[in-house]
Amino acid sequence: MLYLTRRENFNAAHKLYNPNWTPEQNDVVFGKCANLNWHGHNYYLYVTVKGTPDPDTGFIINVKELKDIILRTVIDKVDHRNLNLDVPFLQGMMPSTENFAKAIWEQLANEVRRPNCELHCIKLYETDSIYVEYYGE
Amino acid sequence: MLYLTRRENFNAAHKLYNPNWTPEQNDVVFGKCANLNWHGHNYYLYVTVKGTPDPDTGFIINVKELKDIILRTVIDKVDHRNLNLDVPFLQGMMPSTENFAKAIWEQLANEVRRPNCELHCIKLYETDSIYVEYYGE
Amino acid sequence: MLYLTRRENFNAAHKLYNPNWTPEQNDVVFGKCANLNWHGHNYYLYVTVKGTPDPDTGFIINVKELKDIILRTVIDKVDHRNLNLDVPFLQGMMPSTENFAKAIWEQLANEVRRPNCELHCIKLYETDSIYVEYYGE
Amino acid sequence: MLYLTRRENFNAAHKLYNPNWTPEQNDVVFGKCANLNWHGHNYYLYVTVKGTPDPDTGFIINVKELKDIILRTVIDKVDHRNLNLDVPFLQGMMPSTENFAKAIWEQLANEVRRPNCELHCIKLYETDSIYVEYYGE
Amino acid sequence: MLYLTRRENFNAAHKLYNPNWTPEQNDVVFGKCANLNWHGHNYYLYVTVKGTPDPDTGFIINVKELKDIILRTVIDKVDHRNLNLDVPFLQGMMPSTENFAKAIWEQLANEVRRPNCELHCIKLYETDSIYVEYYGE
Amino acid sequence: MLYLTRRENFNAAHKLYNPNWTPEQNDVVFGKCANLNWHGHNYYLYVTVKGTPDPDTGFIINVKELKDIILRTVIDKVDHRNLNLDVPFLQGMMPSTENFAKAIWEQLANEVRRPNCELHCIKLYETDSIYVEYYGE
Numbered sequence: 001m002l003y004l005t006r007r008e009n010f011n012a013a014h015k016l017y018n019p020n021w022t023p024e025q026n027d028v029v030f031g032k033c034a035n036l037n038w039h040g041h042n043y044y045l046y047v048t049v050k051g052t053p054d055p056d057t058g059f060i061i062n063v064k065e066l067k068d069i070i071l072r073t074v075i076d077k078v079d080h081r082n083l084n085l086d087v088p089f090l091q092g093m094m095p096s097t098e099n100f101a102k103a104i105w106e107q108l109a110n111e112v113r114r115p116n117c118e119l120h121c122i123k124l125y126e127t128d129s130i131y132v133e134y135y136g137e
Numbered sequence: 138m139l140y141l142t143r144r145e146n147f148n149a150a151h152k153l154y155n156p157n158w159t160p161e162q163n164d165v166v167f168g169k170c171a172n173l174n175w176h177g178h179n180y181y182l183y184v185t186v187k188g189t190p191d192p193d194t195g196f197i198i199n200v201k202e203l204k205d206i207i208l209r210t211v212i213d214k215v216d217h218r219n220l221n222l223d224v225p226f227l228q229g230m231m232p233s234t235e236n237f238a239k240a241i242w243e244q245l246a247n248e249v250r251r252p253n254c255e256l257h258c259i260k261l262y263e264t265d266s267i268y269v270e271y272y273g274e
Numbered sequence: 275m276l277y278l279t280r281r282e283n284f285n286a287a288h289k290l291y292n293p294n295w296t297p298e299q300n301d302v303v304f305g306k307c308a309n310l311n312w313h314g315h316n317y318y319l320y321v322t323v324k325g326t327p328d329p330d331t332g333f334i335i336n337v338k339e340l341k342d343i344i345l346r347t348v349i350d351k352v353d354h355r356n357l358n359l360d361v362p363f364l365q366g367m368m369p370s371t372e373n374f375a376k377a378i379w380e381q382l383a384n385e386v387r388r389p390n391c392e393l394h395c396i397k398l399y400e401t402d403s404i405y406v407e408y409y410g411e
Numbered sequence: 412m413l414y415l416t417r418r419e420n421f422n423a424a425h426k427l428y429n430p431n432w433t434p435e436q437n438d439v440v441f442g443k444c445a446n447l448n449w450h451g452h453n454y455y456l457y458v459t460v461k462g463t464p465d466p467d468t469g470f471i472i473n474v475k476e477l478k479d480i481i482l483r484t485v486i487d488k489v490d491h492r493n494l495n496l497d498v499p500f501l502q503g504m505m506p507s508t509e510n511f512a513k514a515i516w517e518q519l520a521n522e523v524r525r526p527n528c529e530l531h532c533i534k535l536y537e538t539d540s541i542y543v544e545y546y547g548e
Numbered sequence: 549m550l551y552l553t554r555r556e557n558f559n560a561a562h563k564l565y566n567p568n569w570t571p572e573q574n575d576v577v578f579g580k581c582a583n584l585n586w587h588g589h590n591y592y593l594y595v596t597v598k599g600t601p602d603p604d605t606g607f608i609i610n611v612k613e614l615k616d617i618i619l620r621t622v623i624d625k626v627d628h629r630n631l632n633l634d635v636p637f638l639q640g641m642m643p644s645t646e647n648f649a650k651a652i653w654e655q656l657a658n659e660v661r662r663p664n665c666e667l668h669c670i671k672l673y674e675t676d677s678i679y680v681e682y683y684g685e
Numbered sequence: 686m687l688y689l690t691r692r693e694n695f696n697a698a699h700k701l702y703n704p705n706w707t708p709e710q711n712d713v714v715f716g717k718c719a720n721l722n723w724h725g726h727n728y729y730l731y732v733t734v735k736g737t738p739d740p741d742t743g744f745i746i747n748v749k750e751l752k753d754i755i756l757r758t759v760i761d762k763v764d765h766r767n768l769n770l771d772v773p774f775l776q777g778m779m780p781s782t783e784n785f786a787k788a789i790w791e792q793l794a795n796e797v798r799r800p801n802c803e804l805h806c807i808k809l810y811e812t813d814s815i816y817v818e819y820y821g822e
Contacts, residue, residue, distance in 0.1 A: 053510060056432075288725075577747065
C-alpha cells in the first residue's frame, strides 16, 4: 500500500456568517471572518490516494489523470469564485475549512476509485498556519 | 546603508472589473478575476526600510515599531476586507497588485521616515507566483 | 471526524548536555549541540485537534480560541526563553525535540478537550529538516 | 511512542519509459516524462523513525546518526545520478515516485532498527506538488 | 515605475562537462555535476518586467499574457528536456545556471517589450540554495 | 554582469542587551529579546557575488568553492554558538541582524574577490519575517 499526493491551488472569496444569528452573535463567534463584504484566501489542496502500483507503469494512479480529475471536479468549480454564492456543491453550508474539506472529499471519492486505488485524505490549507484533514469518516 | 525588511500577511477579497467597459470586455481582459461575486487572496507584504544603525541599539528602526506602523496604517485597514468596497485608501482605483503596492507605499512613506532611515521598497505577493515591487518613483 | 491544525512559531535557546556525563561524553553524543554557551532555534509548532464540526459554526473548535490556548499555555512560556533555565514545564528534562514535543502535549491536552473534540497530534520543527510528532501515547 | 523525521535532498535524472511498449504507448501514458534524453528533479526525502526516547539523551535515535545512515545508504547512491542507469538498488524497476519510495524503504529499514526504534515512513517529494508515502506494508 | 514578477517551474536534466578537458579535469572542476549519465533539477524561474501601469487595467502587463509568453518561449522548450541535447537556444553552451539565465533573457527580452514596459530581471533557481540573477547587461 | 547567490543556514543563541543601560531601559527598547538567559534563531544566510562567467566553466565562481569559503569564514564560527560570547568577529558589537550582516560582509569580501567577480550582497534572515541586506556601503 502506497500513498500518492497531488497538490493544487485556487483563490476564492468567502465569509463566515450564520444568517440565523444576530450581527452581534456573528461578530462574537466569527470576528472579522464575518465581514459582510467578504474576504478571501489562496487555498492549497492536497489530495492523497492509496493503492498498489501497476507493474507496467509503477503508478498507483497516473498523476496527470489525478490532476485532471481534481481540476474538473473541484478547482474549476471553486477557483476565483465566491464559496458562499457561486459553488453548487457548497450550497446551504457554512464554508468553514472543515466543511469545505469534507465537501471536496464527496466530490472526489467516486471519481478516483479504481480496482487498485481509492481516495485516502483531503488536506486543505486556508492559510499557511491553518489546515484541515479529512479521511472520509 | 543597510536594508531591513519586515513581512506581514493579510487576507482580502477583490475583483478586477472596469465599470466603464462591457462585461465582455472585462471578461476578455480580466478573465476569471472579473467574477462579479469576488474572489480573494492571502497577501504577503514585505516592507523594506533603508538607513544606518543606531550605535546604542544596532537598529535602523526597531522592528517592533516597524511592525506596529505596518499593522496600524495598512493591515488593520485591509485584513479580512473587500479591497474594492471597504478600504478608503484604495477608493476609485483598480485593485491590481501594481496599484495596491503603490497605495501601500503612500500609506507608509511618511510614517517610517526618521533622521536615519526611510522607506525603500514595498513588495506585495498576491499569490506564490505573482508579486509586485515599488521603490517610490 | 475531521482534523484541524494551527501553527505557531517561537524562538528559544537551549543546549543538549547531560550533567551526569563528562564533557568528553557530551561532546561525543551531542557534538556542537552541547556548546556550554547555548545555541537556539526558530521552532515551528503544529497543534492538531480532531472532532466533529458544530452545525452552527462549521468549526471543530474556533481557531481563534485554539490560538489563544496555544499562546497562553505554550508560546508565552517558551518564546524568547532558555529552554533549560526559564521554562517550568521543562525542568529536569533534556530539551530534545522528542521530550519537548511530549511536554507540549501535556500542556495542551486538557486545555483543548471539549465534548466534540480532543488533542490529536503535536508536531514540532526544530529546523527545516528535523521534526518530531507525538500522538499522546 | 514518538516519531522523529529527518529531511535530506538530492538531484537526479530519470525517465519513465516501458521498453515493452511502443513509443506511442509510452507517449500516451507517460507523456513528456518519457523523453528519451531524460529529465530530472530536486528530490526531497523525509525519513521518519518511531520509538521511545533514551532517558540519558532524550533521543529516539541520534539525528546525526540517522543523517549518516541516510547519506550512506541512499543519498550517496542517488545524488547527481541517473535513476534508470546508475543506481543498483533501482535496477529493473520503473523509477516512478511510488517504486522509488518503496526501494528507499528497503535500503533503510534494517539500518535504522534499534531495540527502541524502527523505520516508520518514507515520504518522497518529486516536485513541490507530487509526493509519495510508504509505511512498509 | 513598478516591477511585476511571475514565477514558472520546470524540470530538466543536464550535466556540466567540458569536452575540451580530460575526464580528470572535469571531475576536479565539476565534481558529481559532471556525471556522464546526467542529473537534473526542478528549476524555478522568476521573470520581472518593469513599467508603468495602464490606467484602465492597473496592469504593467497582463500577467496571463506574461505567463503565456514565458510558457511559449521558454518553458515549452526546456520542461522535461535535456538542457545539453534538446534545447536549440542552449546549443554550444555550458548549461551552468549563469549561462542558462542569460539565455532565457535573450528569449524573453523582445517578447515582453511594450511601449510602457520592458524586461527587468531573470532570476533562476537551480536548487533551494543556488540561484542566479541577470539584468540584461 | 551576473549575480550568483548561495544559501547556508546556521543556528545560534544571542540576546540584545545594552550594558550601559538599566534593565528597565533594555526592557523598553529590546523587550523579550533582552532576556538575560538568551534566546536563539535558525538563521538563513544568502551570499551574492557578481561577475562575468568563465568561458570554460560558465561559472562566475565555482559554487562549491563559494560554499567552502562561507563555511570556513562564517558558518564554522557562528553555528551552534552564542553570538554575544563565542564569536570573535562580533565582539564588542550589539548582535542585531543589521550589525551581524555587516560583520559577515567584512568576513567574506576579501575571500571571494577574484579578477572576474566580487561580493555583491549579504542577506540575512533572523526569522521568516525579518531580514537585513547589506551591499558593502
